[in-house]
Structure formats: C-alpha cells, structure tokens
Amino acid sequence: MKHIAIIGGGASGLMAALFAARSGANVTIYEHNNAVGKKILASGNGRCNIINTTATHEDYAGNDPHFVTYALKQLNFHYFEKFCHSIGLLLDIKEDGRCYPLSNEAKSVLISLKSAVSEAGVKIITESKVTAITKNDSHFSVQTDQGKQRYNNVLIATGSEAAPQLGATADGYTFARSFGHEIIPTYPSLVQLHLNSKNHPKMAGVKTTAEVTLIIDNKRCMNVTGDILFAAYGISGLAILDVSQRASHALLHKQRVSISLNLLPRYDREELVNIIERLFASVPKHDVHTALCGLLPAKIITYLLEDAAIALSTTVSSLTPKDVKKLAHLIGEWKFEVVDTHGFKHAEVSGGGVSTAQVNNKTMESKLVEGLYFAGEVLDIVGKRGGYNFNFAWASGMIAGKEMAKK
Numbered sequence: 001m002k003h004i005a006i007i008g009g010g011a012s013g014l015m016a017a018l019f020a021a022r023s024g025a026n027v028t029i030y031e032h033n034n035a036v037g038k039k040i041l042a043s044g045n046g047r048c049n050i051i052n053t054t055a056t057h058e059d060y061a062g063n064d065p066h067f068v069t070y071a072l073k074q075l076n077f078h079y080f081e082k083f084c085h086s087i088g089l090l091l092d093i094k095e096d097g098r099c100y101p102l103s104n105e106a107k108s109v110l111i112s113l114k115s116a117v118s119e120a121g122v123k124i125i126t127e128s129k130v131t132a133i134t135k136n137d138s139h140f141s142v143q144t145d146q147g148k149q150r151y152n153n154v155l156i157a158t159g160s161e162a163a164p165q166l167g168a169t170a171d172g173y174t175f176a177r178s179f180g181h182e183i184i185p186t187y188p189s190l191v192q193l194h195l196n197s198k199n200h201p202k203m204a205g206v207k208t209t210a211e212v213t214l215i216i217d218n219k220r221c222m223n224v225t226g227d228i229l230f231a232a233y234g235i236s237g238l239a240i241l242d243v244s245q246r247a248s249h250a251l252l253h254k255q256r257v258s259i260s261l262n263l264l265p266r267y268d269r270e271e272l273v274n275i276i277e278r279l280f281a282s283v284p285k286h287d288v289h290t291a292l293c294g295l296l297p298a299k300i301i302t303y304l305l306e307d308a309a310i311a312l313s314t315t316v317s318s319l320t321p322k323d324v325k326k327l328a329h330l331i332g333e334w335k336f337e338v339v340d341t342h343g344f345k346h347a348e349v350s351g352g353g354v355s356t357a358q359v360n361n362k363t364m365e366s367k368l369v370e371g372l373y374f375a376g377e378v379l380d381i382v383g384k385r386g387g388y389n390f391n392f393a394w395a396s397g398m399i400a401g402k403e404m405a406k407k
C-alpha cells in the first residue's frame with residue numbers, strides 16, 4: 001500500500017486525498033490551521049463559487065496557461081457535477097457558467113467533501129505545520145513540530161500567500177525550492193488597487209457602475225464594465241478585481257499602470273455631449289454641480305469638476321461648448337494612476353508560483369523529483385473571478401490523487 005502525505009487541507013489537498021484514498025492509498029493530510037478548508041468557507045462571500053461550466057485555458061494566467069487544459073478535460077463540468085452528486089452536493093448553475101452549492105452556503109461544500117474524505121479513510125492532522133520535506137533514497141520525510149514521518153509520495157497543496165488571515169503561507173514555494181524547483185515571482189490577484197490621486201480618499205464609499213479600461217505602458221489592454229467603489233486607499237469593486245491580475249502583474253514588472261473610468265458607458269461621446277447640453281438647457285440657472293447631480297453621484301461630480309478646472313458654483317448658462325466637451329470627455333475617460341495593489345492580505349488569489357515547466361501536466365508530478373507532486377494555487381496558474389480558481393484546484397488535486405495512488 002502506498003503511503004501518501006498531503007501538505008495542506010485546502011480545496012486541492014482534500015480532493016487529492018479523496019481520490020488517492022479511494023484508489024487504495026493510505027493518505028495523511030497535514031494542515032497547520034485548526035481545521036481544513038478555511039478558504040472554502042470564506043469563498044464567494046460565504047457562498048462558494050465552486051466551479052465554472054465554461055473553463056478553458058483562456059480563463060487562466062501564468063507562464064503557460066495551456067498547462068491547465070488536460071486537467072480541465074479530466075474534470076470537465078459534467079464529471080464534476082456527477083462527482084458532487086456522489087458526495088451529496090447539489091449545484092445551482094447560473095446562466096453565465098458560475099456554479100454555487102444549491103444550499104447557497106459554502107459550508108455545505110466543505111461538509112460534503114469532509115465526510116467523503118473521512119469515509120474514504122483519510123487521516124487528517126490539524127494544527128500540524130510542515131516545516132521541511134526531504135527525500136532519502138525512495139522515501140520522503142515530512143517534518144512537523146510533532147516529529148518526522150516517512151512516505152512514498154508527497155503532494156504539496158499549500159496554496160498561495162493570498163489571505164494569510166485564513167492560514168495562507170509561502171511554505172510551498174520554500175519546499176519546492178529545496179527540491180530545485182523554480183518559483184515564478186508571486187503577486188496578489190483579484191485584489192483592490194491603490195491610486196495616486198489626492199481626491200480618491202474624499203470619494204471613499206461612492207459606488208457606481210463604470211467601464212474600466214486598464215492601460216499598461218500607455219497601451220489599452222482590457223476593459224470591463226461593472227461595479228467600482230472608491231475607498232480611502234484607492235478603488236475596489238468587481239470591475240477592478242477583474243482587471244487586477246494584469247495590473248498587479250504589470251506593477252510587479254515595474255510597468256506604468258493606469259485605469260480610465262467611463263462613468264456613463266451606455267453613451268458614446270457625441271450622445272453624452274447632447275445629453276449634457278439638453279440637461280443644461282433645462283436648468284440654465286442651476287450651478288453646474290447641482291445640474292450634474294441627475295447624471296452622476298454628487299461626490300464624483302465635485303472632483304470631476306475640479307479635474308475639469310470648472311468651479312462648482314459656475315452657473316450652467318455661462319458654460320461654453322468647450323466646457324461641455326471637456327466634461328463629456330472626463331466622464332468618458334477619467335484617468336487614475338495605479339501605484340500598488342491592496343496586498344496579499346486582501347487578495348483572493350496569487351499569480352506566480354511553482355513553474356509549470358517543471359511539472360507534468362498529466363500527472364502533476366515533479367519532472368525533477370520522482371514521487372513529488374503539486375496541485376492548486378501553489379502552481380504558477382491563476383484564474384479569473386468566477387469559480388475558475390477552485391476549478392483548477394479540484395482538477396489538479398484529483399489528477400495528483402489518482403496518480404499518487406497508482407505510482
């Protein structure tokens with residue numbers, strides 16, 4: 001019988017443990033938290049966006065996003081749905097491909113998974129931090145505060161540094177490095193952004209819908225329409241999280257990053273000029289701030305007018321066509337320099353990690369060390385928002401579990 005150690009009781013570790021134990025292996029999970037699956041519980045605002053029905057390599061970033069293709073094929077949505085049914089978990093499938101547990105509670109994902117893992121006979125040791133992994137001859141030694149144990153195969157499923165308050169560590173990278181693996185520099189992703197502007201703190205709390213265009217080294221790279229929320233440190237909201245992976249990666253590589261906000265994306269520039277002109281014509285005696293209040297949140301108007309160098313008290317009738325054009329331009333393209341992210345503490349995931357060039361994508365085994373495996377976020381793979389990160393964690397965990405038991 002194979003003796004397998006799984007380092008990390010998160011999404012990928014639990015999945016690997018289940019498949020390895022079901023294939024006849026003797027499996028031990030080491031988890032340094034007092035319980036497994038803390039990120040599963042915290043995910044999707046407590047609802048757990050568990051998978052996406054449409055995932056392909058295009059939903060992932062990393063040096064080689066194609067690395068995910070084989071795993072996503074093995075654990076395609078229909079397979080996963082059947083698997084969920086087999087452990088007593090029903091899914092709520094949304095039109096855009098996101099899936100949640102039908103209970104709408106992340107807790108049910110963890111409860112179902114934990115019972116399946118325990119029925120399969122997996123041993124879970126919590127409050128047990130792995131401090132080193134070594135290999136002598138054909139055996140691995142896993143070192144914890146409680147001592148050393150020997151195993152045939154080891155899976156590093158320690159996740160990333162994102163959300164350390166939930167137990168995240170960079171330990172997986174240290175273990176991988178000790179076996180000669182290359183680590184692609186890591187960076188926070190699905191994270192809020194810090195802006196260089198004196199006015200964003202004064203707009204803290206203002207939420208609106210905008211089209212966000214990400215500009216890297218003066219090149220427009222992507223745009224996303226969705227919620228934005230100004231904050232004391234900068235800006236958040238779903239549209240910001242969606243551009244954050246590329247923004248954070250660019251910041252890591254010292255590129256110049258900015259965002260341009262289109263605050264009324266439903267209108268093109270000409271329509272916007274017409275709308276503002278009509279608005280001003282109907283209230284010619286209003287001051288410009290009051291007049292624009294029907295169009296945009298009041299706090300935003302204050303600082304938009306400041307950037308347009310138009311005094312708030314200016315009477316609408318005294319504005320020139322050039323002023324109107326300037327306002328329409330700013331509403332459509334309000335630019336902010338991005339200087340940082342809000343950091344790993346606030347990030348949902350991390351980009352970078354163990355280089356996939358040194359890992360076999362069909363087995364998740366190290367190409368450098370026989371019997372050493374990797375799964376989940378510790379690898380240089382990061383997904384978009386929408387269930388893609390769990391998707392890869394389940395898929396890579398399942399493959400690693402099956403393969404470790406076979407080997």
Ligand SMILES: Cc1cc2nc3c(=O)[nH]c(=O)nc-3n(C[C@H](O)[C@H](O)[C@H](O)COP(=O)(O)OP(=O)(O)OC[C@H]3O[C@@H](n4cnc5c(N)ncnc54)[C@H](O)[C@@H]3O)c2cc1C
Nearest residue numbers: 008010011012032043044049130159167376377387389390
């Ligand atoms: C707030 C939040 C919300 C999220 N929501 C979603 C969502 O809705 N959908 C989605 O797809 N993704 C979501 N994610 C991302 C998702 O949680 C991760 O991508 C996924 O959990 C990665 O799985 P993993 O097994 O690789 O790592 P993890 O789930 O992080 O598991 C790693 C485990 O290893 C343990 N560990 C680390 N070091 C050691 C050590 N030295 N010894 C022992 N144990 C160790 C950790 O405590 C942890 O339990 C969210 C993340 C966060 C933080």
